Amino acid sequence: MATRPPRQTSSTSISTARSRARRGGALALLTALALTGCSFADDGGGDFGDGDFVDDGCTSVVVATSSEKVNMLDELADAFKESPEHDALDECATVRPINVSSGDATRFLTSGEDWPDEDTRRWPVMWSPASTVWTDRVAAAASASLVGEPESFTHTPVVFGVPETMAKALGYPGTDIGITDFEALCQDPDGWASVGKPIWGSFKISKTNPNTSTTGLSAILMQSYEASGKQADLTAADVAASAEFSRVFEECVIHYGDTTGKVLNTLYDETQNGAGGSGYVSAVALEETSLLNYNQGNPDSHTVQPGETLTPPKEKLVAVYPSGGSMWSDNPITVLGADWVTGVQAEAGAAFAAFLQTDAAQQILPEYGFRPLDASVPLGDLFTAEYGVDPAGPAVTLPKPAVDVVSAAIDQWTQIRKPSSVLEVIDISGSMDEEIGDGRSKLDGAIEGAQSTLGHFRSSDEVGVWAFTTGVSSAAGENIVVLRDVSPLASDREAVDSSLDDLRFADREGTPLYDAIAAAYDEMTARAEPGRINAIVVLSDGQDTDSTMSLDSLIARIGSTSGEGGEDSPVRIFPIAYGEGADTSALQRIAEATGGQWFDASDAAKIDLVFASVINNF
Template identity: 65%
Template sequence: MARLRHTLGMVATVAISSLLLASCAGLEVNIPGTDDTTNAPAAGPSDDDCTPLIVATSSEKVNLMEELGTAFKESPEAEALGTCASVFPINISSGNGAKVLITNPSTWPELDPEWYPTIWSPASSVWVDRVAAAGNSNLVADPTYFTHTPIVFGIPESMARALDYPSKDISYADLESYIADEKGWAALGKPLWGSFKIAKTNPNTSTTGLSVILTQAYSASKKDKDLTVEDVKAAEDFSRTFESGAIHYGDTTGNVLTTLYNATQGGTEGSSYVSAVALEETSLFWYNKGNPDSHTVQPGEQLTPPKEKLVAVYPTEGSMWSDNPAVVLNSPWVTAEQKTAGAAFMQFLGTKAAQEILPNYGFRPLDETVDVSGSLNASVGIDPAKPTVTLPKPEADVVSAALDQWTQIRKPSAVLEVIDISGSMDDPIGDGRTKLEGAIDGAVSTLNNFRSTDHIGVWAFTTRIESEELGENLVPIYDFGPLKGNKEAIGSAIKDLIYSNRRGTPLYDAVSVAYDYMLEEAEEGRINAIVLLSDGSDTDSSISLDSLLVKLNQKTEGSNSSPVRIFTIAYGDGADRDVLNRISQSTGGQMFDASDPKRIQDVIQSVMNNF
């Protein structure tokens, strides 16, 4: 089979132990055109007379794969098969796809076996290498590389103009100096914009996050190849300053961009949330189209572009690339006919007909003769002539050193967990546990995310309880303060919640008290946050929702304040998602959906990836 060969420097390694099963969100698979309540497709592979090719891919490529599949049907590669083949893309995050293939490849989550994939196309070969490193035989040896996208920084257009970009180049060293300057934007002539803040994803779960910490080391060492472990060590102070500018470590770029999009659409100054976002260029493309989380666009869906677009900044040191491999699985459910058809589809991906489709979805073709200017241009904040420097893949020990260093220098956190223990938490979740037992297991399992220098506290709320410290309806399960060596003690205190009395849901009162408390405890230089888990709607608060939102919106981020973000978890079908989302948005936080309560442990892990 003809294959496009991998010619790019890419962040990939066979032995990234820190990247193993810490994958971000739960193992949820989405099938285009499915019913949200049943996850049952209106039509599946069994309704098609052709050989089905199920392509498991990251969300930003689902629409792309649909069009590539349509074009494939009319291609010489398909005609040579003698029988027809149909492409059916499904959406699963790259890390979660790797997790399934490593741990239990015969049980793809929430899918009928007819939707088990024939082809896997994650965002980066780092995930393919990870599966191979686990000794898994479910992959054909040689992936096909058919498209790529560089890692860039997205800066709001007004801020880019203030930095005189693109007339003036911007480097990682420049960004580090903007973060380090206590005057923030005031030093750049914009005193009302506060401090210079960046958004980064967690490198233990995100290819983009990993690319950024490696590029920081490249920048500090003034190298564009041959990065060493010694270079990473020498870059510690530079990288520490970079980390100090992080607002929080997003579990996905899509969540960060959605928060920014909602803030700007609502009239909030973008500078109050973030100054620069590390992301893939294709994510910036979709953000500027009005699709901040790069979700699968449904037929008839109208996208609304943001009020202010992001401009792609290509740092002068160079960029790493996400190389988007595709590989035919060698799994028992993949038939000989599917393997043959899959090989033909792979061959098609390298043809001019397929390569010309890629720019319409924000991706760079590998065929350099394809004109991308009609799609990838200044109107969507992209310069197709950049980046001019490609940074190569470091050796495995260098990547491991960078990840180990990040664990030590990442921005410290201060997190107050507030857990709803109302009566509905006794409801079963279908796996032999109650909601409360699931929440306890999830909270305890994530304690290893924190370092001894991080601050943490745990509160519980319901009616007809009280404490001297917090008053009615709230009890401290573990007093807020430095974690030190107390993980076991905190875990034990959380487990004791199983014996608690459970009654009403004073949700707004709990948020109000927790927010006031954390504003007093918040420190400059930390990620100060509240993690709120609730499975219902407010029933017993003295403060109204309107009054609560007014309070939360009064404290905005600037150069002299210590903001507190609220990350909410909507737990089960009864949770008031709209209210929890508004609470999060008002503080620059995010809401996480645990509609399926069995996924609560994965969802809590996804939340904790922010810290």
């Protein structure tokens, strides 16, 4: 059997370490880009180097899969090499999982264009999104032949992860808890005080963006089921009738994450540092498998190395299986009917899909926190109350609605999602003139990335744009240029585009990063309102060189309201570390001080994708 070099992967449970140790293998965990699940970047894995695709003499079968399954499929790929299904092939086959978010893959496949990766070796032969909701959308929007015949091989329910202490305040585990209970806490101005816990402040929910995330999509469908009182046969009319219920529910959202891993990382860090996490979020919509990883001390579901020690959180999350029912991520796999898939690859892919249905494959799934389709396969030690789950849950399974219903739910969310007030603050110091390898300068990439985000915002959302360097001034202060005051975007998209283009001709000198962030924070806290996502997006490509304020002073200033309970109108900061020279440590501290998230754009050429990932939060 041909030997593969180590694979860079992203998502797993603690069992990875045990599995890798048994096989005597070791994986190289490399620094990752924090994007929204493209094949060349992800939320916990990263670029796959050329070495991973070295010709080993076998047919290469690339599987584009949602991030939480990459590592599991890697082990299944190894087991496939030893299976009768592989032996029956005329030539050997090597299955290579890569991470592509379900929503992104859907968009790529329905575009009618080639797969957006310059290296054709990484073009997928197979696709395994988290749910057949996505394969149905491609079949409807493009063609059924493109997605072949998807077949589920494992599943995991969508639950709400709640810190155990908070769950007990709601009656867990003896009391059924439903989405209606969460909605009531959202609607009640007393928040947690309504159940006798005033120190916890308002009830806060974290959800992912349904345009790119299966969990986010399942959550909005579960809301419509709950509002309609149905447990089957959801219609587009039901979705329309649930608009007000869902709008209230959305008011509790802290921000729309591009991945649950980033939210769980922030919660874990706050918990370990003694804050308990209650001031950050009260409930997280996530898949059961992600909750299992979190409770083992792997909040971002990274690849656990042999010998690596994980530290469980001080406060575990428990799975609330909503009393009205849960959607399941049914995790299909299919051979794509794309032009680039050869007959030999299709045959090998079909053999791998058949292997995944076998007992040998199904036995591997629980080690990674996934439930086998075969109910006779033991779930093992992970699926216990010790790790926050109930192997008997959920009591009610909500069926996948028809494609038109799913589309209606996504369209409705676009209109009722929590409104945003966002100030983009862009570094225009001298180093932004550096080339990024694709014919653009760093500044070109930043401008185009910022411009590409404008279509995401509704006309009622507030958007402002500042730039900072030394030697300039404006009404906002020294070293700041105001391109657009924070105000409703309305019909100003073209004007904002033009203002961003003007940055190409601006003077570019020093980097007063901390002073600029402090000024932006003062501006946004003065105008922040409850019921909005109040946020600052900061892009910087270097170290602070010219501020009058120190980093510690800035952290003390912006972190003063992030304690337990927090404020009703928090302002969160989302920094982008742009290029290899960016001060990632400082930017990460700034994000954590406000309950925001930082994004790694060390590969500056992919700044457009990073901006898209950031904007998914709003």
